[in-house]
Amino acid sequence: MLNEFKEFIAKGNVMDLAVGVIIGGAFATITGSLTEDLIMPIVGWLFGGVDFSSKFILLGSIPDGIAATDYVALKKAGVAMVGYGAFITALINFLILAWIIFLLVKMVNRVTRRAADAPAGPSEVDILTEIRDELRKK
Template identity: 45%
Template sequence: MWNEFKKFALKGNVLDLAVGVIIGAAFGKIVSSLVDDIIMPLVGLLVGGVDFSELAITVGEAKVKYGLFIQTVVDFLIIAFSIFIFIRIINKRFKKKTEEAPAAPVVDKKEELLTEIRDLLKGQ
């Protein structure tokens, strides 16, 4: 069982996935800091000095923090847009490489002979 687990855990795909998750978590922290520390204070200034993290409604004893929800939505939109731009750039690069080298059609002997026969029959 241990050998099977090692074989599974050390596959290239699993390691790539682990690296992707770690980098994604770090990227998420960077974007969260960007939203919390730079974008939302500027947006707050534009809408009259409102601090979105402090926006809340008290219903009974519960405090509904809709300002934090707004920050999370902005967070998501920035991450989604960043990933969209990244994927778009990657797709364009790979698309150019595949378009540059179109494969020449390979014609085997049978097809070549059949084409010649067809051309001879058309000529008659």
């Protein structure tokens, strides 16, 4: 069983998957920063200075000592609320990530299509046949 596990891990597909997951995690961090640090402040500015990340609807009572507008403190205290601002931010983050992946797949498909459309050279059989024919002439 240990040998089978070693063969499984040594396969190229598993290593490709591992690299993809690591790069995907790093890419998600970049996309999250793009959304939170660049796009959402601009969206907030367009809507009159609204910070979407802290928009919520309270469903429960507010504990003593916590401001009714402090989203982070309310969430930490376990107050029931609907954080629609965080959802909007996550949705924009997803759309950006999906768009970038779409563009990458489109680019790979274009490169693959060009490679498939490129004229193929003679095959090994064709070359060997030519060599044989030339040798017969001599």
